[in-house]
Amino acid sequence: MRKFQFQPILAPNFQILSMADLHQEMNSKIDHIQSKFSIPRGQCRIMLHENWDFGDFPSQIPKNSNFNQSTVTEPIKGECEICCQEEAELMGYCCHVACENCWSSYISDKVDKQKTSMIQCLKCQQWIPDDIIEKVLEGNEQFLEQFEMLKMKHYVESQKNNLISCEKCPNFIRFFLPNGAKKMDITCECGLKMCSKCQKEPHDPVSCENYAKWWRILLEMIENPTTRWMMNNTKDCPNCFSRIEKWGGCDVIKCWKCQVQFCWNCFVGVNHMTQHVCDKSPESQNRRGGDLRLEFYYKGFLKHFGKSLTTKNETLQKSQKTLELAYIFAYFQPGTSQEFLKLLNVLESKTEKFQEFLDSEGPKPQEILEKKAQILEIQTKKLLDYCNNPASVWEDTVPAMVKAPRIPIEQIVIPTLIWMCVLAGFTLDPVFFNFGSIFPAFLYITPTIADKLPPIIGNLFYNLSYYVILVLLLIISLLVTVFRNLGGFFTNASRFLAAAHGTIDLFVHPPPHV
Ligand SMILES: [Zn+2]
Ligand SMILES: [Zn+2]
Ligand SMILES: [Zn+2]
Ligand SMILES: [Zn+2]
Ligand SMILES: [Zn+2]
Ligand SMILES: [Zn+2]
Ligand SMILES: [Zn+2]
Structure with a gap:
């Protein structure tokens, strides 16, 4: 494959390209196609277009598509089917022909009004190659230039899953x-x-969808304050922000999650036993409460919003931006974990202290500045890592058993081996020896599979399979004891009974083999 000449790469995973670079890139691709398939150059871009969905370079000439490899027909004399002009010079690319005037006005219209570089035949779906379009537009510099621009635009659009244009330059x-x-x-x-992806300002750890949703919510809130802030029949617990629905009844509400009791109207924490006289009038009842969760995160977001724009110190900028985004991120999480709030608070106070240090007068030795910046950087990273690690975000919403870490290996091996040895020693049953040889295989296979799964599911699988093995061992021990050795027990018992009755002599008659 041909190598393209790019500008020096600024970062290992993206490169800046000018319009000229892209133009050169497109032309190199067209050159490549031309050298590979030896078809007229005007058709190469069309062919590239037909293959844009599948990759950069077509491996063969597309079949059954609107790509036609036939060449321009020689002009013939006849009546134009479009404008009915008789004795006209008719030309065309596919089997459809028209006079020069008709072609000219059709193509000019496509380029000038419809702004497209992919033009089909007047009567069918066949793409018209570039050289024909350029020939028709000949002499009209403005349209030719426009066509060149449209070709580039089309090329850029075709690359949109890994190419974006800058909005500023x-x-x-x-x-x-x-x-x-x-x-x-x-x-x-x-x-x-x-x-x-969304070309908005960077918003990690918030997803593009949630980031867009957040701004929609804020816009909606600004436009119509009653919709979100003042909903009547669902409110959020003032303690844990869980959504609570009121189904008639009295106004003392108990949160289903944290069990805190509060008054539905005024949000004052009340005890059902003590008489609460609500001082909110019926009119104001509907005007209080609503989405406290949004209110909480919105206020947090506002505290930090835009601060990073005026900050020059990069570390401080990053921590301010992270705080701003962390509030948005948390709003869209199903539950707010205490761990997260703790990290958020620590970063908030560290950011504030660093800001104070920067704003303070007096000497700031480089060494101390660097050290303080490093501490802030670590704290910022901690919060970001927490947000980006799905296991931690699940906290508070997933039962403890599901997200439990793996059972330590010695806690599995030692009791199981002791159990097996005891059973094997007592019963001398081959089942336990066989089981003893399967067990190491389990110890190897289970973690191998678990490592391939996502962390939480992997751990769950690991622990569950251990429980399955334990239950299996229990069932086998029971079955073996009952069906193999119980028989022996009864035989022995009947022999003892017989001996007691004097029917047999235990020391003369050997026990029957079980
Ligand atoms: Zn015509
Ligand atoms: Zn046609
Ligand atoms: Zn730019
Ligand atoms: Zn995005
Ligand atoms: Zn009540
Ligand atoms: Zn609650
Ligand atoms: Zn009240």
Whole structure:
């Protein structure tokens, strides 16, 4: 494959390209196709277009598509079917022909009004190759230039899953997502930072969907304050923010999650036993409460919103931005974990202290500044890691058993082996020896499978399979004891009974083999 000449790569996973670079890139691809299939150059871009969905380079000439390899027909004399002009010079690309005037006005209209570089035949779906379009537009510099622009636009659009244009400067950025990533943060040459997927400002750890949703919610809130803030029959617990629905009854409500009791109207914490006289009038009842959860995270978000824009110190900027986004992130999580709130609070106070240090007068030795910045950086990373680790975010919403860590290996091996040895020693039954040889295989296979699964599911699988093995061992021990050795017990018991009756002599008659 031909190598393209790019500008120097600024970061290992994205590159800045100018319009000229892209133009060159497109032309190199067209050259490549031409050299490979030896078809007229005007058809190469069409062919590239037909294959854009499948990759950069077509491996063969597309069949059964609107790509036609036939060449321009020689002009013939006859009546134009479009404008009915008689004795006209008719030309065409496929089996459909028209006079020069008709072609000219049709193609000019496509380029000038419909702004497209992919033009089909007047009567059918066949794509018209570039050289014909350029020939028709000959002499009209403005339209030719426009056509060239449209070709580029089309090419850029075809690359949109890894190419975006900068909103601030005329550059383009081609990005290469790390394995498994859906988006990445990109910095253009001009300094503009953006998300590769939604092209908004970087918003890690919030997903593109939630980030867009957040702004929609805020917009809705600003436009119509009553919709979100003042809902009547669902309110959030003032203690844990769980959503609570009121189904008639009295106004003292108990949260289903944290059991806190509060008054539905005024949100004052009340005890059902003591008489609460609500001082809220019936009119104001409907105007209080609502989405306390949104209120909480919105206020937190506002505390930090926009602060990073005026900050020059990069570390502080990052921590301020992280705080702003962490509130959005948390709003969309099903539960708020105490661990998360703790991390958030620590970062908030560390950020504030660092800001105070920067704002304070007096000397700031480089060494101390670096040390303080490093501490803040670590704290920022902690919060981001917490958000990006699905196991931690699940906290509070998943039962403890599901997210339990793996049972330590010695807790599995030692009791199981002791149990097996005891059973094997007592019964001398081959089942336990066989089981003893399967067990090491289990110890090897289970973690191998568990490691391939996502962390929480892997741990759950690991622990569950251990319980399954334990239950299996229990069942086998029971079965063996009952069916194999109980027989022996009865035989022995009947012999003892017989001996007691004097029917047999225990020391003369050997026990029957069981
Ligand atoms: Zn005509
Ligand atoms: Zn046609
Ligand atoms: Zn830019
Ligand atoms: Zn995004
Ligand atoms: Zn009551
Ligand atoms: Zn609650
Ligand atoms: Zn009240």
